[in-house]
Amino acid sequence: MAAVPEADDCGERTCVDGVDLEALARRLGTPLHVYSASRLRRRAAELRAALAGLDALVCYAVKANPNVAVLALMADEGFGADIVSAGELRRSLCAGIASSRIVFSGVGKTADEIAEALAAGIGRFNVESRDELDLLQRVARDRGQVAHASVRVNPDVDAGTHAKIATGKAENKFGVEPNEAWQWFAEHAHRPNVVLDGLHVHIGSQVLELAPFARAFERIAVLARDLLAAGHAIACIDAGGGLGVRYRESHDVPVDVGDYARTLRHALRGFGGRLIVEPGRWLVAEAGVLLTRVIRVKHGARRRFLVLDAAMNDLQRPSLYDAWHAIEPLHGRERERVVYDVVGPVCETGDTFARARELPRCEEGDLVMIETTGAYGASMASTYNSRPLAAEAMVERGRYAVVRRRQHFDEMLAGEQPAGDWQVA
Numbered sequence: 305m306a307a308v309p310e311a312d313d314c315g316e317r318t319c320v321d322g323v324d325l326e327a328l329a330r331r332l333g334t335p336l337h338v339y340s341a342s343r344l345r346r347r348a349a350e351l352r353a354a355l356a357g358l359d360a361l362v363c364y365a366v367k368a369n370p371n372v373a374v375l376a377l378m379a380d381e382g383f384g385a386d387i388v389s390a391g392e393l394r395r396s397l398c399a400g401i402a403s404s405r406i407v408f409s410g411v412g413k414t415a416d417e418i419a420e421a422l423a424a425g426i427g428r429f430n431v432e433s434r435d436e437l438d439l440l441q442r443v444a445r446d447r448g449q450v451a452h453a454s455v456r457v458n459p460d461v462d463a464g465t466h467a468k469i470a471t472g473k474a475e476n477k478f479g480v481e482p483n484e485a486w487q488w489f490a491e492h493a494h495r496p497n498v499v500l501d502g503l504h505v506h507i508g509s510q511v512l513e514l515a516p517f518a519r520a521f522e523r524i525a526v527l528a529r530d531l532l533a534a535g536h537a538i539a540c541i542d543a544g545g546g547l548g549v550r551y552r553e554s555h556d557v558p559v560d561v562g563d564y565a566r567t568l569r570h571a572l573r574g575f576g577g578r579l580i581v582e583p584g585r586w587l588v589a590e591a592g593v594l595l596t597r598v599i600r601v602k603h604g605a606r607r608r609f610l611v612l613d614a615a616m617n618d619l620q621r622p623s624l625y626d627a628w629h630a631i632e633p634l635h636g637r638e639r640e641r642v643v644y645d646v647v648g649p650v651c652e653t654g655d656t657f658a659r660a661r662e663l664p665r666c667e668e669g670d671l672v673m674i675e676t677t678g679a680y681g682a683s684m685a686s687t688y689n690s691r692p693l694a695a696e697a698m699v700e701r702g703r704y705a706v707v708r709r710r711q712h713f714d715e716m717l718a719g720e721q722p723a724g725d726w727q728v729a
């Protein structure tokens with residue numbers, strides 16, 4: 305693919321992918337999630353280049369950003385999807401992702417979800433418990449199908465990330481111990497409708513060091529070698545996602561994707577099967593900004609509050625994980641610098657994007673962008689405080705497309721009604 309020119313330099317204006325954010329805000333209103341297609345494509349190309357020569361499939365982790373336009377772009381890049389619900393399955397199929405390139409992860413798959421995924425013909429289930437494995441066997445047998453499955457192994461590795469997004473420690477709910485994986489392989493004859501021929505590992509999210517990946521991959525590689533030596537088939541190793549991104553300049557130093565791929569190649573040298581990787585955040589986070597307008601500046605007794613029209617319902621990461629996001633007013637950079645607590649209108653103290661952040665002085669009506677919001681931004685949005693879901697736009701080389709229009713109030717209310725129709729259960 306040719307390098308995509310990306311005109312972020314618009315002179316006085318602030319542009320993303322050649323689109324002036326001020327003009328975009330005037331047209332589409334705020335709060336507005338903006339995704340750069342060029343940046344998404346560049347990440348996809350970088351990952352593909354890093355994995356070149358391997359029999360590798362990229363299954364984009366849908367939960368990071370499930371907008372159908374993002375999924376369609378991933379499909380266009382030849383990627384599959386890592387899903388964790390029937391809803392994500394439907395989105396992926398709608399967006400044109402081939403069902404054979406879909407893998408299904410998560411500890412709580414229900415019988416209905418498994419049946420739906422089997423009916424769609426997905427490529428593989430990443431199984432997280434014996435109970436789930438038995439359920440997969442029953443549902444597949446009832447449907448007269450054979451399911452391909454990988455064991456999600458918990459490698460007991462500390463990913464060095466925020467506790468709420470670490471998944472690879474023995475105390476976490478994810479995966480099973482290697483001993484249990486051995487038992488499942490040994491019992492394969494009891495489950496004729498499940499071809500158990502893969503290993504899966506995913507240690508957590510926003511991982512900024514290579515060492516935890518290396519430890520997890522080595523553990524999986526050793527397990528794969530031992531299982532193969534014992535006569536079991538291992539057709540597929542899924543290395544999960546978790547690659548971190550730079551939220552904060554000179555503070556977060558992400559792993560280089562080339563080094564990540566080299567670590568993977570080194571750990572899996574000699575393995576002849578298929579490799580799957582499931583990045584979410586790394587592909588989409590840095591492609592997104594949340595565009596928002598200043599409602600007012602409130603001077604409290606002790607602090608000065610910059611009240612934005614975006615809130616924790618539009619971007620939950622700061623309130624959920626104490627996450628740091630760069631906040632950048634679109635104009636007035638020559639103005640004096642002032643310290644603000646940057647907050648939304650939601651009635652929660654946790655509705656705070658930043659505390660004591662120094663910014664150029666802001667006034668009512670100013671536009672502000674919150675950066676690196678392409679992952680776990682809109683995907684975690686809610687209508688808390690009865691705030692409609694924000695609009696989402698994709699931009700590419702000077703043009704924009706609305707990829708989710710702002711939610712209408714009647715849509716928010718749809719399905720609700722006063723309790724008039726009382727029934728006996």
Ligand SMILES: *Cc1c(COP(=O)(O)O)cnc(C)c1O
Nearest residue numbers: 365409509545546582583584585
């Ligand atoms: C969330 C998740 C991912 C993606 O994680 P990122 O940190 O966004 O790359 C991949 N695989 C599984 C099983 C997940 O749960």
